[in-house]
Every structure is written in structure tokens, then in C-alpha cells.
Amino acid sequence: MEKLTETELEQLASHLRCPDGSSGIEVADVMNSTNANIITKTINSLDISIGDTILEIGPGNGKHVSELINKANDLSYFGIDISETMITEAKQNNSQYNNTSFQLVNGENIPFEDNIFSKVFTVNTIYFWENPIAYATEIARVMQPEGILSIGFIPESTMRKIPFAKYGFTMQSVPSVIAILEKSGLIVLNSTLETEKIVGNSGNAIEREIVVLTAKK
Template sequence: MENRPPPLSETELEELAAQLRCPDGENGLKVGEMMNFTNSNMIAKAIVGLHLTEGDEILEIGPGNGMHTKEIIYSAEEINYRGIDISPAMVKEAQKRNKGLSTVSFQLTDGEKIPYGECRFSKILTTNTVYFWNDPHAYANEIARVLKPGGIAVIGFIPESTMRHIPFAKYGFTLYDIETVARLMETAGLEVVSVNTEKEFVTSERQIEREFVIFTAKK
């Protein structure tokens, strides 16, 4: 028989959910590494969805420890990248991992306002953050505000149909289906360009099949 670790207690699930929202301390660094592993396919597909071209100004919301930042900036010539995160631990780790890259910077943010001026970015990327937006409509408006006319925003997320079967998701996660995200973006003045749904197998406590969405909207 396969030896499986015992399931997490409710307290452990709640602690994990809190770390996924805002990684902190040594456990936060471990969670950051775990997220790199479990979300690598989603992140890669989201980056492809940006259709990066020379001179793009990129904003990533919630880059975690910045493991995939080099993949973004080396996808085309003269890409400028800005990452914002609500976790001091992740900002510090991302800065360390990407030290010396002159076109890359990371900044701590409050998760309410995006600390850049209007029409700043040609491409915006975020994966697995939408569940944690305190005021989703206000934050969608922030994304639209800093996006250049003709620019695109790519949002990667796990839909409600999958998330409701994940034990930790009942602690502090707001669950979304595709239609809700579409309404959110459209209300902010963005046009839905494409919605791609994929399935994959990931391993955490055990191997599970999950669905994820790569959602693209245009200003």
C-alpha cells in the first residue's frame, strides 16, 4: 500500500491558507517554493498568453519569490518588469533571486492600490491572486487604470468547480467561476479576449487532477 502522510488538521489547513495568501517567515519561504512547483504549468501558460514583444512594460501582481521572472524578461528584447506583492518575505526573496537585473524591480504593496500611474503597462500578469482581492471591483479598476490602451491582462486561476474540493480553500479564499471573472473585467472596462481551460495533475499531500483557467482581457 502507498504510504500517505496523515491529512492536515483544520488548524494546519487554516495556517496553510494564510501562508498562501501572504507567505511569512521560514514557513512562508517553504510555501513559496511549493507554489513554484505546483503552479509552474499555470504560470508558464500565463506567460505564453502575454505574447511578449520587444519593449513591453510588464506588471506582475503576486510574483511570489520571483523564480519565473527571468523567464519573462528573457522572452523578448528590452522588457521592463515590475512585480508587486503583499508579502514582505516574498518581496525580499524575489529581490535576492533577481539581484543585478537592471530592468527588474519588486515592490511591497497593500493589495488595495497599484502604486503606478495611469496607462503605465502594456502587459499585466497575475496567477492565483484573484481569490484574495479584498475589493474585487476596485482592484479590477486598478488593473484597468494602469494598463495602456490596447494592453492585455492575463489572469490565471483555479475555478470554483475545482477549488471547492480543496480543503484549505474554505479559509479566506473567495471562489470564482469564469463568468464572474468576465463580469469583473468587463465592469472595469476591459474586453474579454480569450478563456483557456486546462487540466493537469499536481501533487501536494497526494496527486490530484485539477482544472485551471488562463483568462485574457484587453483594454
Template sequence: MENKRPQLSETELQELAAQLRCPNGEDGLKVGEMMNFTNSNMIAKAIESLHLTDGDDVLEIGPGNGMHVKEIIYSGEEINYRGIDISPDMVKEAQKRNKGLSAVAFQLADGETIPYGESRFDKVLTTNTIYFWKDPQAYASEIARVLKPGGMVSIGFIPKSTMQHIPFAKYGFTLYDVETVKGLMATAGLEAISAVTEKEFVTGGSGQQIEREFVIFTAKK
């Protein structure tokens, strides 16, 4: 007989949603590990979509504990990586996991601005963070600002049609469809390249098996 976890209470769902937004403490470390597995396919597809090449300067927004960073920097020669996160605990954990890699650095950010100069990066990557952008249009413009001319951004997200059925998503998540994301990027001066929809089965934060769709949206400056 299948063992099912008890359904989470509304308070527990709220706590989980808060941890997904900004993991902290011991529970945050556990959520970071969980996200390594639930997001692994989305992250891999997002990395693949960037077509990384030798010498690329890459920014990741919301790398969590940074378990996947080696996959990025070993995609070519002399790829440089910078990761920014709003969670001090995730920045610390990512630094620990990637210690000794001179091409890798992590920095705490405020979720509203990107702490780098204009035209700094060839590629920008983010997965499952767009729901938490405080001012989505302003943040899209920040991404455009730090991209070099001709640079690319890849945004991985679960579309509204799927996310609206996930219990914790009613707490602090802004839900998106492809056209909304496309509009945000276009207003920021980024031209859509593609929006690829994938399907997968994952174990949700409350223990249930979920069939979900996710989208890898790419755009260029």
C-alpha cells in the first residue's frame, strides 16, 4: 500500500511558501535540498537553452544552494559565473558547496536590483523565481540592463494553468502565463526567442506526486 504524507495545514502551506521564496534556517536548508530534486530538470533545460560558449559571463538569479553550478561552468572553457540570492543562508551554502572554484562567486541581493554594472553578462539564468519579483517590470529592466547587446536570458517557470492547482501557490506567488512573461521582457527591450513547454512528474512540497508543466522562456537583447 502506498504511504501518503498527511495533508499540510494552511499554516504549514504558508510556511512552505515562505521558505520557497527565501529559504532560511534548518528548514530552509531542507527546502534547498528538496529544490535540487524538484527543479533539477527545469534547471538542466534552462542551462541547455542558453547554448553556453567559451568565455561566457553568466549570471544566475536565485541559485539556491548552488548544487548545479559546476554543470554551468564546465559547459565550456573559461566560463565565469555569478549567482545572486535574497537568502543569506542559501548564499552561504552555495559558497560552501563551490569553495575553491575561482570562476564562481555568490552575492546577497535585495530582489529589486541586480548589483552589477550595465552590459556585464552574456547570459542570465533564473528558474522558479519570477513569482517572487517585487516589481516584475522593473526587475525585467534590470535583467536587460546587465545583459550585453546580443545577450540572452532564460527564465524557467511553472505556468499559471498548472501553478493555480498547487496548494501553497496561493501564498505570496504571482502566477504567469507565457504571454505575460513575453510582455514583461518586451517592455524591458528583450525580444522573445522561444517558449518551450515541458511535462514531468515531481514530488510536491507537501509530499504528493504532481504532474506539472514548466516553461523555458528565452529572450535576447
């Protein structure tokens, strides 16, 4: 694949933040494939059990939700996203389930009451939190006591090597994410780091680090 121009990199970064229109749908399909491993590992780290009420922040097109919803009986899943295009796609891709819900949000507030969710997870959204501590505090607010949060992300050591990451991404390291969560009142339980090989969003084969970090209320 030819090297992307700076304009193309900036457009790609914009769609990674908030996929929009037909181009956004295409980018989201690539993301679903590219991020399959980190999504699975993040979901597995939640240790989902019968009756869990689960919130996902940034589900994209939601094609992975079937993987989650079949893990246990009596689950309730809620996905929130800042992209109207992705909310539409996720609803269509999960129309067969009566225990899933998708809602458009502003990326600053989580429109649920306190102490609702037993499990919360998000993959590759933390770079876009405008005020990370405030948003992590919002996450903590909607979590049940002893609830589990799992965050999957690409650490700064890898993000610095990705050309589009200079456009609107706030790079995070494991220590910086731990600090954000601790300042929001959450207790960090564990973080795992591994290296994987993927075909990136720009079409190039790359090796990258991925982190899955878990915390509890």
C-alpha cells in the first residue's frame, strides 16, 4: 500500500476518534479486525458472570458484542459512543439481541445513575478523553461497589511510532493510566503488556504493544 499523505493520515485519525459516514464505516470495519485480539483480551479480563450489567465505552460497529453476550446467562449490555454512525451500525449488527442497548453520548458525561454496572470496559478510547480524570471519575460513579473496569490501549512507546497518532491522540503509558484511575478513586488490580503483529489501519504490517489494565471500585 502506498504511504498515506499527511491529509490522509489526519482524516484517518479523525475517523478513528469518531467514525462518520461511509468512510467511517470502512475504517470501523478495519478497526474491528485490527483490534480483535485486544478486544477479546479486554473482555476476558472482566471475568463475566451470570447477571452482570456491562457498559462498553466506544463499541464502534459492535460486531464483537456477540462474543461478550454469549459468555453468561442473564447479561445486560449497554454501549455508548460519540459517533452517530457507529450507534446506527451497532444497533443493526446486534438487532437479534434483546439484552443490548446502544446510546449516543457527548464523551464527557455517562447518562446513567450511580452504581449501575458490575463491569465496564473500553478499548482504544482513552487517548480521546478530553479530561481523563473527570471521565474516569464518571466511570467510577456508574460502577457498582466492587465493580470491575478494564481498559485496553496501545501504550505511548508504540503510539509514538504510529504516523496518524500525532493528530488528536493523547498518548498514555501504563503509569499515566494508573495515575488517572487512582485519582478517580479506583483501585488498580493488574496490567498486562504483550506484543502482537497486525495489519494496521494504514494497511501496513506492524508490530505493536498492547496493554490491558484492570481496576475495581
